[in-house]
Amino acid sequence: MNSEFSNALSVVIFFAVGFGLLKLINRFEPQWVSKDGLRFTAKISLDSASTDKWTEIRVLVDGKEIIISGRGRKARALMGKWTLSYSVDAQDARRRCFVIVRSGETTSTALLSVPATSRCVALLDDLTKA
Numbered sequence: 001m002n003s004e005f006s007n008a009l010s011v012v013i014f015f016a017v018g019f020g021l022l023k024l025i026n027r028f029e030p031q032w033v034s035k036d037g038l039r040f041t042a043k044i045s046l047d048s049a050s051t052d053k054w055t056e057i058r059v060l061v062d063g064k065e066i067i068i069s070g071r072g073r074k075a076r077a078l079m080g081k082w083t084l085s086y087s088v089d090a091q092d093a094r095r096r097c098f099v100i101v102r103s104g105e106t107t108s109t110a111l112l113s114v115p116a117t118s119r120c121v122a123l124l125d126d127l128t129k130a
Helices: 003-029 121-130
Strands: 039-047 055-062 066-067 079-089 094-101 109-115
Touching: 055 079, 055 121, 079 109, 094 121, 109 121
Parallel strands: none
Antiparallel strands: 039 055, 039 109, 055 066, 066 079, 079 094, 094 109
């Protein structure tokens, strides 16, 4: 009886620790940022009713514009020069969202999402104020 109880307890502890580790891992979002903050990875979603998926992209800040590149079919449609329009108050305190507009167009907008603690946030905030 004692060994059955200890076996059951060890299984419960094993799953509790595993669940706790999963919650801890999901709190952190991997993001690459260069030392100067001019190049980084981010997530983007087109601002339209037909798309609600986030796509992983690479961003290069070039003066007052950002250049988006990436791999894959989804990222190819988003490649090009974009201009930062303004910052959005996100519901999630761990993320910062920015509205971007494709250069030369006013109807093509998207949301750019980066972790709130990223080195690139200060640079993006400066671009929205410029």
